[in-house]
């Protein structure tokens with residue numbers, strides 16, 4: 488009995504003492520001092536800091552649709568995905584929109600993992616708040632709010648706020664970009680633009696298999712182009728520093744079948760960019776061109792193939808067009824079937840140049856523009872001067888080094904006794920990589936590498952004979968013309 492009484496008296500004294508000190512603390516310490524002491528006490532007991540990243544951001548109103556999935560949450564999810572699949576026991580498969588991977592694994596609710604960066608350990612956990620919304624229903628709706636919680640020691644506060652979070656965001660976004668499904672856009676004719684939900688660009692998934700490894704060209708030239716592309720793609724700060732728009736123009740020229748389109752695909756694959764394939768003949772005028780280009784996004788290659796055929800660039804081109812128009816006048820059916828967009832296209836060289844110089848600079852960065860042509864000599868100097876087209880790349884007939892790339896890719900052959908003959912013939916005649924590739928591709932199960940190489944030798948010999956015959960005929964007709972001219976002068 489006495490013991491119980493003593494215990495109660497002790498409890499009573501402790502409570503009274505605590506209340507006394509608390510009253511003193513409350514009455515005599517100024518607010519700022521009080522909160523600082525409390526913080527110190529709390530940090531002594533639990534020296535960790537938590538930061539939460541909500542899955543949805545925006546107005547938390549009655550309308551769920553007002554909420555937008557947070558980019559930061561998505562970046563963290565992607566950043567942690569690789570680590571989660573190794574550490575977490577409870578995993579969730581998430582279907583990521585526009586990703587080349589069917590699913591991405593992320594940690595399930597109430598799971599936690601650790602991340603180490605620059606020798607410091609951080610804990611990440613996925614949490615879920617479940618609250619019942621006030622609604623008139625027998626079964627109240629359940630509102631789930633998921634969030635990532637980052638926990639770290641308070642001594643790393645500055646490092647986390649200044650460096651670590653940036654690292655997580657950048658890395659996460661870079662992984663998202665590298666895994667995203669890329670798109671090939673083509674412009675829609677403007678007559679469809681105004682209809683309901685009509686888009687200026689249609690897109691399909693871009694899955695061209697060409698890479699710089701499969702591209703046949705001299706290795707030195709290839710390396711130079713790859714370095715140029717990488718330097719461009721990593722040049723955000725550099726372009727900002729020199730005060731230039733983050734853009735680069737390439738002019739690819741060479742005969743048909745030398746790999747211009749394949750190179751564009753290889754560039755897009757190498758950088759992970761989308762492609763906008765701009766068909767200029769369906770663009771009515773400069774205003775439409777502007778509207779189309781404004782809708783392109785960063786990390787993209789805007790391609791205008793056969794630029795010499797798309798615009799009235801030179802006097803020669805105009806002459807050709809006049810001739811074509813004369814022919815159309817004689818044949819009204821061909822005129823009708825050619826369609827009206829072609830004849831209505833009023834995109835001008837100056838419109839295009841304005842875009843390249845001015846407008847392009849205004850719509851933001853990381854865009855490459857590529858023009859291709861089979862006839863570089865036909866292009867207007869204003870279009871291809873440096874600054875507009877930063878790099879001119881010639882894709883030419885197949886040389887021995889380019890042939891070896893094709894032989895390796897198509898036949899898995901890196902050396903062969905027939906290579907010497909092929910090398911000699913390639914020096915003596917012009918054949919496109921497309922023709923070489925065609926001969927190297929086995930047409931049936933019975934065709935082995937040697938058969939294909941022999942087929943190529945035959946094709947090269949035929950090409951050589953034809954070229955010699957053509958040169959002879961040309962020389963003969965030139966001689967005849969000169970003779971006729973000489974006779975005319977004599978008479």
Ligand SMILES: Nc1ncnc2c1ncn2[C@@H]1O[C@H](COP(=O)(O)OP(=O)(O)OP(=O)(O)O)[C@@H](O)[C@H]1O
Nearest residue numbers: 701702703742743744745746747748749920921924
């Ligand atoms: N340099 C090359 N390396 C590898 N393959 C090539 C190369 N050039 C051509 N080819 C092969 O030939 C085909 C046609 O090439 P591509 O379409 O790239 O030529 P192009 O220069 O764009 O022709 P065009 O001027 O007619 O548009 C490609 O699908 C590819 O298989």
Ligand SMILES: [Mg+2]
Nearest residue numbers: 747748749792
């Ligand atoms: Mg092409």
